[in-house]
Amino acid sequence: MNPMDWTGPQFLRVYAVLFVIALILGITLRRWLTGPGGPLMFTHQQLGPYEVALLSGPKEVVHTALARLLHMGMIRMDGPNIEATGKHLNSNSPIERAAYGAVSSESMTLPALHSRAEPAIEELKDPLVEQGWLVDTQRARHARWLPTLLFFALLGLGLGKIAVGMSRDKPVSILALFSLFTFIALLVSSRKVWRTRKGETALRALRREQSALRVTARSAKSPDVMNSHDLALAVALFGLGVVTLNDFELLRRQVAPEVSSGGDSSSSGGSCGSSSSCGSSSSDSGGSSSSCGSSSSCGSSGCGGCGGGGGD
Structure with a gap:
């Protein structure tokens, strides 16, 4: 079934779940790609x-x-x-x-x-x-852009549904707010590493x-x-x-x-x-x-x- 044909409540529930998944996956990817943590021993x-x-x-x-x-x-x-x-x-x-x-x-x-x-x-x-x-340069690039791509794809999905909703005279204010949160997460995840x-x-x-x-x-x-x-x-x-x-x-x-x-x-x-x-x-x-x-x-x-x- 085409997600653009889902009812508003259906789409919002799925969108919220996807946002949480993207957030957790984005944090995990960035932390993993930014290299090791934990205690260090520096000798002189x-x-x-x-x-x-x-x-x-x-x-x-x-x-x-x-x-x-x-x-x-x-x-x-x-x-x-x-x-x-x-x-x-x-x-x-x-x-x-x-x-x-x-x-x-x-x-x-x-x-x-x-x-x-x-x-x-x-x-x-x-x-x-x-x-x-x-x-290093390659890991920094991956750590920056892989999480960003997750939110970019999710934002594109949300904006597409907003466009469909507006064309059908449906209320889209809640989805617009969700999309705003996604855009903020995209900006945060795109910070240089x-x-x-x-x-x-x-x-x-x-x-x-x-x-x-x-x-x-x-x-x-x-x-x-x-x-x-x-x-x-x-x-x-x-x-x-x-x-x-x-x-x-x-x-x-x-x-x-x-x-x-x-x-x-x-x-x-x-x-x-x-x-x-x-x-x-x-x-x-x-x-x-x-x-x-x-x-x-x-x-x-x-x-x-x-x-x-x-x-x-």
């Missing part, structure tokens, strides 16, 4: 600011590089414009070299900057994928361990309060909004206007447990070093809704 795992930023997302890697270059005096803010100061960049970081090269270009745009940084980001990403913190559930936990643990660094960054009255490494780590973990100094606020408005001026972008943390030692021994241009986290443990948990393990 070394993470620099850019590896930490990569856990937050690819955009955060670029933001971290720009913040560090600004702190080192390699770039400056001329009103809303970012420009190079002309100093020689002595850095082994491919991210910093890519960001500085983009800023030095007269036609620097954010898409061009991200495009230049992409190869370096991919190079950084591979070790974190191998450690189970980031989702970046971190695994282990990566979600690692990022949350790092943010918790470095809460003092967050306070320092937000209360700093001068760039000299922090060295370049610590400032880069603060931006990597909490976003550009965590540094409230004037030039950094101008930089944030230019490259991350979606981040609230008084806040940070640390809301994307998730769950997955670890008993970790996550230090960073890299030095900034002034020769000082900073450690990122020590011996933290966090219980594992899943990611709720249709979209666990996502990232931008």
